[in-house]
Amino acid sequence: MNNFLGRVVSGKVTDENDKNYFVQIEGTTFLLDKDEILKPLKIGCNFKGFAYENENHKMQITRNIPDVQVDHYAFGTVVQSKYGLGIFVDIGLPNKDIAVSIDDLPELTKLWPQHGDKVMIALKIDKKDRIWGELADEEIFKSISIPANPKLKNRNMKATTYRLKLAGTRVITDDYRLGFIHPSEREMEPRLGQQVDVRVIGILRDGTLNLSMKPRAYEAISDDSKMIFAVLKRSEDGKISYTDKSTPEDIKAFFGISKGQFKRAVGNLLKNRLIEQKDGEMLLTEKGKETDIE
Known part of the structure; x- marks a missing residue:
């Protein structure tokens, strides 16, 4: 398995042509788009960037380092979905969207994220050196959240859904507070990754905001x-x-x-x-x- 993909790594510039530099890392050569480089690089110098396989299945390295990496979780924007495969997420790479497998998505396709929705993912590399997106779990969201504040009662907020369960919908607000929407407090179940308008109706015992998607009376x-x-x-x-x-x-x-x-x-x-x-x-x-x- 390639240990460089999905990470920030350093390599040596070994060659160039009209469009690219060639950066070698322990025997593997990566393309570096010259349009990214403000000052010409010298052959033999070191270059540090993010390594990945582009949509043409060529190894590439970029100075435009995304927040989403192996073991680094961040939000990406969903750009499309494919029945039987999963969804594709834009994390900021110029020529590569990251696939999230159907195995990690809700059973009902109507609850899959749609174009423009946001999901928090990290990267994982399989045995065939393919890059996949891995959805953040509850522990990740807890680690990045901030405590609920009783003064938020009755406040209108925006939140993104990250977990769909029969008991209700888990969300994280735009200011990184965890929230819960009981089925009785919504007209219909939101999609995974959908941004929703919510209202704080209480604070649960675990410090999570109790939220409603229904309007005030x-x-x-x-x-x-x-x-x-x-x-x-x-x-x-x-x-x-x-x-x-x-x-x-x-x-x-x-x-x-x-x-x-x-x-x-x-x-x-x-x-x-x-x-x-x-x-x-x-x-x-x-x-x-x-x-x-x-």
């Missing part, structure tokens, strides 16, 4: 609901003499909407426990009094 209600809620908030005592039992004519005259629209809007507010109806009146609940809707 007031973000989920309709425009008609917001209008009715605003009328209630502006009333002197937090109640109005209109309910879903009011006549269509009275509702149209006061709110400017049909009774069907009104009932749907009121139902939305009731579902979110922002209002209640009692004795022919609609009034704010304690939660409604504490909630502001823009």
Whole structure:
């Protein structure tokens, strides 16, 4: 097995042509693209760079060293997927994308990373000197994460999914905090490597952020609901003499909407426990009094 691939190594410049220098490392010759070099190299000098096999199956060395290496984990961007093989990840090499095997991906292809998603990988070299991407495991993410902060409660954040399980989705936020999304806190399961918008709803015992992909109650209600809620908030005592039992004519005259629209809007507010109806009146609940809707 080639011990140079996927690592930063040093070699000696032994020759050149119009396009490349040739760098030799213990009997193996690597191409070095001259477009990378600002000042001409002398034959016999040493050169240090990242060694890999390019897409044409030729050994190459580059001064543009990627963050992803053997035993070095970092995020790369998914550029394509191939059914029956896996996904390909751009780690910054000019002519090589790194394959992640189907064996390391979710069983359901709909949960595979798509173009533009990000996965954290390191490189591994198989017995045939092929370079593969190896997904970071839970311990790697724990080692790079920072502790959860109780002050983050109710904060909106962006996060990238890195582990999909029946119990829920594991993510890491853009500021490197670990998070968990229970299935009840999402409308659908996100893909591996997908960036998602989340909201902090608590802190778990292990210090992980408890997250939700669902909108806040007031973000989920309709425009008609917001209008009715605003009328209630502006009333002197937090109640109005209109309910879903009011006549269509009275509702149209006061709110400017049909009774069907009104009932749907009121139902939305009731579902979110922002209002209640009692004795022919609609009034704010304690939660409604504490909630502001823009």
